[in-house]
């Protein structure tokens with residue numbers, strides 16, 4: 401199944417999250433069958449990241465957005481587990497600091513975008529400025545409503561500078577979220593993850609859904625598409641995302657750069673030196689034999 405096609409939000413299309421089954425797990429797919437596929441995708445991503453780094457002319461930006469407990473951290477931990485930490489960076493965006501809040505909303509994210517050759521993952525992103533900020537009315541409508549165009553311009557600029565951008569919305573149901581909160585309550589090693597605001601934010605579910613639907617309709621573009629990933633099942637979420645990333649990187653036309661030196665010359669020169677060293681050792685050993 402081509403999840404890159406299936407879960408893509410076509411530019412301009414209206415998304416209805418209530419119509420998308422968060423428990424979807426593909427056709428004839430099972431957890432058992434998916435595991436080796438995920439592993440294969442992760443290995444492809446590893447090879448392609450090596451190419452991206454060597455090629456040095458493009459970059460990859462992966463944006464993860466979701467409501468609480470939908471699994472952003474899990475995606476980072478599992479899907480990116482094969483990538484070389486040298487060249488892969490994760491940045492999380494929480495409530496802006498005083499300094500960040502004193503700047504325009506793109507200031508803090510722009511400095512974290514990938515340089516050529518790099519992969520960057522945003523765990524939350526500039527989209528919070530049209531999500532939580534909109535839902536909680538932290539700025540007036542006249543301010544947040546202009547941000548969709550600003551985001552599109554920003555992402556266009558990044559893309560023109562060689563960035564491939566993938567934006568994933570991890571779609572879980574309210575019931576699954578509550579079950580995950582309960583697991584966090586019941587498991588002492590996960591208690592620290594629970595906050596009162598997780599529960600109060602749940603009350604605003606419809607407002608968040610509306611904000612996400614608008615954001616996806618207004619900012620899914622050819623060069624920075626949104627994907628809605630059914631995420632009630634962690635294994636399926638990992639399968640779909642890893643496939644979409646690996647297939648996208650495959651299409652980036654990444655190539656190893658030509659060598660910067662004349663390989664034949666180097667081989668001749670150092671091969672000769674190596675042979676000489678070996679011959680010298682043989683002569684020394686023979687001489688040593690004679691003296692014995």
Ligand code: ATP
Nearest residue numbers: 468469473493494495496523524528529532533593
């Ligand atoms: P976890 O899944 O572990 O809870 P998290 O990403 O939810 O991870 P938290 O520390 O719980 O991390 O939450 C970060 C909070 O920061 C979120 O509620 C998010 O909405 C908020 N936030 C992020 N960006 C902004 C912003 N620009 N303005 C206001 N709040 C923001």
Ligand code: MG
Nearest residue numbers: 468469595598
């Ligand atoms: Mg949280």
